[in-house]
Amino acid sequence: MIHVFKGLKNVEKYFLINILYIERRMYEEYKQVIVVRSDLKMSKGKLAVQVAHASVDAVLKAINDKEWSTWVNKWVEQGMKKIVVRVENEERLLDIYNKCVSNKLPCSIIRDAGRTELPPGTLTAVGIGPAPSDLIDMISGDLPLL
Amino acid sequence: MIHVFKGLKNVEKYFLINILYIERRMYEEYKQVIVVRSDLKMSKGKLAVQVAHASVDAVLKAINDKEWSTWVNKWVEQGMKKIVVRVENEERLLDIYNKCVSNKLPCSIIRDAGRTELPPGTLTAVGIGPAPSDLIDMISGDLPLL
Numbered sequence: 001m002i003h004v005f006k007g008l009k010n011v012e013k014y015f016l017i018n019i020l021y022i023e024r025r026m027y028e029e030y031k032q033v034i035v036v037r038s039d040l041k042m043s044k045g046k047l048a049v050q051v052a053h054a055s056v057d058a059v060l061k062a063i064n065d066k067e068w069s070t071w072v073n074k075w076v077e078q079g080m081k082k083i084v085v086r087v088e089n090e091e092r093l094l095d096i097y098n099k100c101v102s103n104k105l106p107c108s109i110i111r112d113a114g115r116t117e118l119p120p121g122t123l124t125a126v127g128i129g130p131a132p133s134d135l136i137d138m139i140s141g142d143l144p145l146l
Numbered sequence: 147m148i149h150v151f152k153g154l155k156n157v158e159k160y161f162l163i164n165i166l167y168i169e170r171r172m173y174e175e176y177k178q179v180i181v182v183r184s185d186l187k188m189s190k191g192k193l194a195v196q197v198a199h200a201s202v203d204a205v206l207k208a209i210n211d212k213e214w215s216t217w218v219n220k221w222v223e224q225g226m227k228k229i230v231v232r233v234e235n236e237e238r239l240l241d242i243y244n245k246c247v248s249n250k251l252p253c254s255i256i257r258d259a260g261r262t263e264l265p266p267g268t269l270t271a272v273g274i275g276p277a278p279s280d281l282i283d284m285i286s287g288d289l290p291l292l
Contacts, residue, residue: 047190048182052197060222082195082198113225
């Protein structure tokens with residue numbers, strides 16, 4: 001990228017940097033990542049419900065915030081990209097959730113009522129976003145797909 | 147229930163009926179049902195994403211409608227009950243969706259972009275509600291759990 005600046009005046013560099021920044025903002029990708037625990041024995045229906053809980057709850061939190069609601073709108077325009085990844089235990093799930101809170105990302109942690117397959121109060125999933133993909137990747141980018 | 151009316155005057159019957167009606171409205175159960183096709187070969191991650199797509203999309207539609215948005219609020223207050231059920235093919239999925247539209251229930255049908263496991267344009271899931279449980283059960287009450 002640096003080679004395009006060669007031979008440009010400072011004012012030209014300034015405008016070019018601004019155009020690149022605006023373009024990046026315009027084409028910024030938004031997504032939602034849902035993190036689930038792989039150490040729990042859940043049927044595929046139960047798992048799907050936990051993922052949907054985390055997804056909807058994070059969206060509802062985001063809708064009620066001024067900045068986050070613009071992220072929701074852009075995410076909907078782009079087709080509501082969702083990705084499901086996994087962590088190996090509750091400690092890692094809580095760690096991810098706390099990082100989201102610290103980084104001021106819309107997020108939600110799901111505690112199962114435990115009426116069916118799991119003990120009451122089991123933490124099952126975390127929903128992150130909708131948010132810019134690069135902000136989410138800083139937290140969950142290294143987690144494997146479910 | 148009828149025996150409680152015995153010996154009551156008409157005006158007393160009238161008040162009793164109204165109290166029962168109000169009580170029923172106060173304790174009305176709200177839920178969301180997500181219908182998925184059982185004839186598609188989807189990984190559990192793919193399936194969970196389709197369920198979340200249908201769930202979020204139906205919620206977003208409901209939020210933007212005056213009557214439906216009160217249903218969303220009540221559903222959230224009650225803990226956002228979600229149930230995943232199945233149909234055997236696309237025809238049955240479309241049939242369910244059309245019944246929801248005819249019955250003026252918030253609903254959403256999910257068409258997969260087909261970038262990964264499915265052919266492009268595959269219909270995968272229908273989200274019904276949030277809505278009063280008895281209205282949803284009139285459409286999907288006989289469908290088996292996933």
